[in-house]
Every structure is written in structure tokens, then in C-alpha cells.
Amino acid sequence: MIYFKYKKNNLFCEDIQVSEICKKLKTPFYLYSSNALIANYRLLQKLLGGINLLIAYSVKANSNLSVLKTFAECGSGADVVSIGELKKVLKAGISSDKIVYSGVGKTRDEIYFAVKNKIEQFNVESVEELKTIAKITEQTKTSANIALRVNPDISAGGHPKISTGKKTDKFGIPISEAKNIYYIAKKFKNLNIKGIDIHIGSQIRSLTPFKKAFKKVLDFCIELDKLGFNIKNIDLGGGIGIDYESEKQDLKFLNDYAKLIKSIFKKTNKKIIIEPGRFLVANAGILVTSVLYKKTIENKSFLIIDAGMNDLMRPALYDAKHIIRPLAKKTKNKTTKKFEVVGTVCETADIMVKNAKIYKSVEQGDYYFIDKAGAYGHVMSSSYNSKSIASEIMVNNNNYHVIKKKIDPEDLLKFEKIAPWLKKN
Ligand SMILES: Cc1ncc(COP(=O)(O)O)c(C=O)c1O
Incomplete structure (x- = not known):
């Protein structure tokens, strides 16, 4: 039994269409079956x-x-x-x-x-x-x-x-x-x-x-x-x-x-x-992300997504390879080209997938997912660059539940105190 599969070109986790979750929750998030x-x-x-x-x-x-x-x-x-x-x-x-x-x-x-x-x-x-x-x-x-x-x-x-x-x-x-x-x-x-x-x-x-x-x-x-x-x-x-x-x-x-x-x-x-x-756990989890921008430098095409090394460290830490796929397979404009898929963190090492085959017609806001991200994924995530820490969602048949809330910069700020000798704003 495969727990993440396409039905009519849309990715499902068990009985839930993943794009339905994206309508309610902001990417990036981890999704487990x-x-x-x-x-x-x-x-x-x-x-x-x-x-x-x-x-x-x-x-x-x-x-x-x-x-x-x-x-x-x-x-x-x-x-x-x-x-x-x-x-x-x-x-x-x-x-x-x-x-x-x-x-x-x-x-x-x-x-x-x-x-x-x-x-x-x-x-x-x-x-x-x-x-x-x-x-x-x-x-x-x-x-x-x-x-x-x-x-x-x-x-x-x-x-x-x-x-x-x-x-x-x-x-x-x-x-x-x-x-x-x-x-x-x-x-x-x-x-x-x-x-x-x-x-x-x-x-x-x-x-x-x-x-x-x-x-x-x-x-x-x-x-x-x-x-x-x-x-x-x-x-x-x-x-x-x-x-x-x-x-x-x-x-x-x-x-x-x-x-x-x-x-x-x-x-x-x-x-x-x-x-x-x-x-x-690895194949029981995916990291759902969306496209922010694309750009080409010296014939090299970059796809910038909203999940980066702060969410999934494995590629930067271990040169790990993951597959990235779209939540919705296209029926038209299906030709692909190679992109270097990168995150938003200010580090050159923040490459999520090298040589990924992505639709040429990819657009801002398109949803993608990084496969087999259930192991050594969220556990290693950090707020580096003062970014949010992604939420975790679990699916069971046709139910899903947020099992760990997103941690936002405002939440993290609560742990910080300005030293008393510094001027008040
Ligand atoms: C002591 C120990 N046991 C078990 C594991 C789990 O290894 P794996 O996730 O490769 O099964 C690790 C991870 O390196 C470990 O350090």
C-alpha cells in the first residue's frame, strides 16, 4: 500500500487531497501519514x-x-x-x-x-x-x-x-x-x-x-x-x-x-x-512547499521555494538527495527543464534539490513537495535567519490534524530580553 499517491493528477496522503490542506495552512509544512x-x-x-x-x-x-x-x-x-x-x-x-x-x-x-x-x-x-x-x-x-x-x-x-x-x-x-x-x-x-x-x-x-x-x-x-x-x-x-x-x-x-x-x-x-x-519514518513524511520565484543566471535556472535548509537540513549537511514533485501534475504544458531548487536562507549551501526536473511553465504559488522527508527533517529544523519553524500535520484516513504548530518569529521573540543598559525604544 502506498500512502502518498496521485489520484487524477493530484497528490493524496491517504484519503486527503494535499492541496486542500494548503488552502487552510501556510506552506512550508511537514505532512505525515x-x-x-x-x-x-x-x-x-x-x-x-x-x-x-x-x-x-x-x-x-x-x-x-x-x-x-x-x-x-x-x-x-x-x-x-x-x-x-x-x-x-x-x-x-x-x-x-x-x-x-x-x-x-x-x-x-x-x-x-x-x-x-x-x-x-x-x-x-x-x-x-x-x-x-x-x-x-x-x-x-x-x-x-x-x-x-x-x-x-x-x-x-x-x-x-x-x-x-x-x-x-x-x-x-x-x-x-x-x-x-x-x-x-x-x-x-x-x-x-x-x-x-x-x-x-x-x-x-x-x-x-x-x-x-x-x-x-x-x-x-x-x-x-x-x-x-x-x-x-x-x-x-x-x-x-x-x-x-x-x-x-x-x-x-x-x-x-x-x-x-x-x-x-x-x-x-x-x-x-x-x-x-x-x-x-522517512517515507511516511513529506515537506510541502510553494514556489516563490524563478530566475536564470548564466544559463542556470533557479527555483526559489519557501522551504529551505532551516526546514530540512539534510541536503546541506549530508549532500543528501531528495526528489521534489508537484502536488498537481499538469495535463498541458508538461515539458520540464532542469532547475536548481533552493531555499530562502542566506547561505550558498541552501540547495534543496540539484538538477530537479520541473515544469518549464512553473509559476509563483505552485505547490511542490519534497519526498521522503519524515526522518531527520523537522527534528533538525531551526529558526536560522529568524524564520518560522514549520508546522507538522498528521493524516489518518480522511482526517488530518496539526500535531505541532508553526513557531513564528513573534513566538521566538518571547524568549529574548533586551539588556537593561541598552536604550529603550
Ligand atoms: C545510537 C543510534 N541508534 C539508532 C540510530 C538510528 O539510525 P537510523 O535512523 O539510520 O536507523 C542512530 C542514528 O544515527 C543512532 O545514533
């Missing part, structure tokens, strides 16, 4: 059926409360990286025993809050962090479950900025040092050694690094068990890549990924945790 979120979750769950599995949705990909609640209702767990994300998933109703906490720099306040809420496991990334968790549990006379995030020294990820598993990346504990740190952990009576964790990168489109990393972690786990550590959880992290340059979902890659996990871990009765982010 709730049924696409559910379908993605169910598909992954089905493909990994038969193993002791926890899907811990990686909240950083899209932390909107309604998105979290949708996954909570599917039975999902969560992978969080801050107290803010932890508070949100608790509010969405995800139970503590399904929450894992990742991140290299957990603060004392964050650790204290997570300990109090008895989460499933801390994915610990350094000896100092381990000792801090131990100290907090001693002071509060509580305990905490820990896993070590080991760095398997495997290069992966669609872009150097989203590779996390090489030994020179800041993440995790080198696998060669991990055994000693498990021994250190054992000495703290308030720490329960629960598991082991890896996460080698994001937007991974080849099975090879996954295979190498999964085998490495399983071998290490067997070794730890022989040493008496009794590891219960193997957390494989996230990273499933998607095809941004096609309108379709890459089901083959997903199938192969699931088969790989099943074949490598079939003999273990340990709980397998995965932390998918992008796969669950």
Missing part, C-alpha cells in the same frame, strides 16, 4: 518474526509526540539520546522496560532521571560514564541496567558525517578494550550487566558492514558468556538505509537485512534489540 508509520513498523516486525525481538524506535529521527504515540500503540520501544526524548517517550506511553538510552555525553541529570524511571538499559560509551551511573545508583540506593556500546571498527554509513562505527569516531568503547570494562562494571554492585550494543552508522545501503559487525558482536558475546557475564540483550543499533532517489520502497534490502539478522542470531535465545529510525 499515520498509516504509513504503522505499515512500516508492522513490516519490520513481520520480517523479523520468530526471534526474541525489541524494536526500539530511534526517536532522534522524528520525535513528534503523535509519531511516538503511533509507535507506542504498535507496541514499540524507544532508543533515546537525551532527557527530552526520554520525557517524550514516557509521555507517549512507551514503558520503561522498552527504553534504551544511547549517546556519548549523558549528563548527571539525565542519568538520574533515567535511573529513577528504571529503563531497560543504558548503552554506556565510556568508563567515566559507567562510573558516573554507578555513583548515582549508590547515592540514590537504586540500580541500573547497563550495556556497553562497543565500537567494532567497521566503516559504514551513507556519508562520513553519519558513520559511527570506525575506531576514530567518537562513539562507543573500542571492542578490544570492552572486556576489561565489563570486569570494571562487575565490581559495582548497583549495576546489572544486561547487554552489549553496537551502532555502526546511518543510511547504510550495503549488507556487508552489518554482516561484519553482527558477527563480531555475536562472537564477543559468546566470549563474554564463557567468562560468566550472562549477556541478555544484544542491541544491534539502527542504520537501515532507504532509497531516496526512487518513489518506491526498497523492500529487497529490508528483506535481506532481516534475513541476515535471523541467520546470524538464530541459535541465540538472547533478546535482539534494533534501533531503526529512518526506515520507520
Whole structure:
């Protein structure tokens, strides 16, 4: 089932014609299909059926409360990286025993809050962090479950900025040092050694690094068990890549990924945790925008749209490619030409789509959408250039709802105070 599709040349999200929403709400806005979120979750769950599995949705990909609640209702767990994300998933109703906490720099306040809420496991990334968790549990006379995030020294990820598993990346504990740190952990009576964790990168489109990393972690786990550590959880992290340059979902890659996990871990009765982010939300969201201007400089045609790098950072940050398409397909004047589609931010890097095929007859006010923008989209948006932060809308069959209001410059101004020594206006 495809949840964004054209009917009679007009884009629909589920049963809602997207241009109808544009009559009520100003662009740019993010639009999510709730049924696409559910379908993605169910598909992954089905493909990994038969193993002791926890899907811990990686909240950083899209932390909107309604998105979290949708996954909570599917039975999902969560992978969080801050107290803010932890508070949100608790509010969405995800139970503590399904929450894992990742991140290299957990603060004392964050650790204290997570300990109090008895989460499933801390994915610990350094000896100092381990000792801090131990100290907090001693002071509060509580305990905490820990896993070590080991760095398997495997290069992966669609872009150097989203590779996390090489030994020179800041993440995790080198696998060669991990055994000693498990021994250190054992000495703290308030720490329960629960598991082991890896996460080698994001937007991974080849099975090879996954295979190498999964085998490495399983071998290490067997070794730890022989040493008496009794590891219960193997957390494989996230990273499933998607095809941004096609309108379709890459089901083959997903199938192969699931088969790989099943074949490598079939003999273990340990709980397998995965932390998918992008796969669950990317194709469930679009960024709806409208055309402001067009201009040609030195034979190069620019299309200036009202969504920019402040709304969707991925192209500027990771050279990410997205497809842009019209909300209404034309029946006449259908010839296209290449445009560089850019946002309004005063940065040369604010290029949303290079070499986009756009109708030659495109006009001011025409609506377009950037596809597969549900992951690492709104969560990274900012008010740079003192711009509004776009709203988020969710569709469910023939209903839609504003699930996060637009934040306007007037709203942002409320947080600012003019220093008292400056002249009053
Ligand atoms: C620790 C951790 N887990 C899971 C994810 C989610 O990755 P993805 O969205 O590629 O599935 C990330 C993102 O990089 C991460 O840092």
C-alpha cells in the first residue's frame, strides 16, 4: 500500500487531497501519514518474526509526540539520546522496560532521571560514564541496567558525517578494550550487566558492514558468556538505509537485512534489540512547499521555494538527495527543464534539490513537495535567519490534524530580553 499517491493528477496522503490542506495552512509544512508509520513498523516486525525481538524506535529521527504515540500503540520501544526524548517517550506511553538510552555525553541529570524511571538499559560509551551511573545508583540506593556500546571498527554509513562505527569516531568503547570494562562494571554492585550494543552508522545501503559487525558482536558475546557475564540483550543499533532517489520502497534490502539478522542470531535465545529510525519514518513524511520565484543566471535556472535548509537540513549537511514533485501534475504544458531548487536562507549551501526536473511553465504559488522527508527533517529544523519553524500535520484516513504548530518569529521573540543598559525604544 502506498500512502502518498496521485489520484487524477493530484497528490493524496491517504484519503486527503494535499492541496486542500494548503488552502487552510501556510506552506512550508511537514505532512505525515499515520498509516504509513504503522505499515512500516508492522513490516519490520513481520520480517523479523520468530526471534526474541525489541524494536526500539530511534526517536532522534522524528520525535513528534503523535509519531511516538503511533509507535507506542504498535507496541514499540524507544532508543533515546537525551532527557527530552526520554520525557517524550514516557509521555507517549512507551514503558520503561522498552527504553534504551544511547549517546556519548549523558549528563548527571539525565542519568538520574533515567535511573529513577528504571529503563531497560543504558548503552554506556565510556568508563567515566559507567562510573558516573554507578555513583548515582549508590547515592540514590537504586540500580541500573547497563550495556556497553562497543565500537567494532567497521566503516559504514551513507556519508562520513553519519558513520559511527570506525575506531576514530567518537562513539562507543573500542571492542578490544570492552572486556576489561565489563570486569570494571562487575565490581559495582548497583549495576546489572544486561547487554552489549553496537551502532555502526546511518543510511547504510550495503549488507556487508552489518554482516561484519553482527558477527563480531555475536562472537564477543559468546566470549563474554564463557567468562560468566550472562549477556541478555544484544542491541544491534539502527542504520537501515532507504532509497531516496526512487518513489518506491526498497523492500529487497529490508528483506535481506532481516534475513541476515535471523541467520546470524538464530541459535541465540538472547533478546535482539534494533534501533531503526529512518526506515520507520522517512517515507511516511513529506515537506510541502510553494514556489516563490524563478530566475536564470548564466544559463542556470533557479527555483526559489519557501522551504529551505532551516526546514530540512539534510541536503546541506549530508549532500543528501531528495526528489521534489508537484502536488498537481499538469495535463498541458508538461515539458520540464532542469532547475536548481533552493531555499530562502542566506547561505550558498541552501540547495534543496540539484538538477530537479520541473515544469518549464512553473509559476509563483505552485505547490511542490519534497519526498521522503519524515526522518531527520523537522527534528533538525531551526529558526536560522529568524524564520518560522514549520508546522507538522498528521493524516489518518480522511482526517488530518496539526500535531505541532508553526513557531513564528513573534513566538521566538518571547524568549529574548533586551539588556537593561541598552536604550529603550
Ligand atoms: C545510537 C543510534 N541508534 C539508532 C540510530 C538510528 O539510525 P537510523 O535512523 O539510520 O536507523 C542512530 C542514528 O544515527 C543512532 O545514533
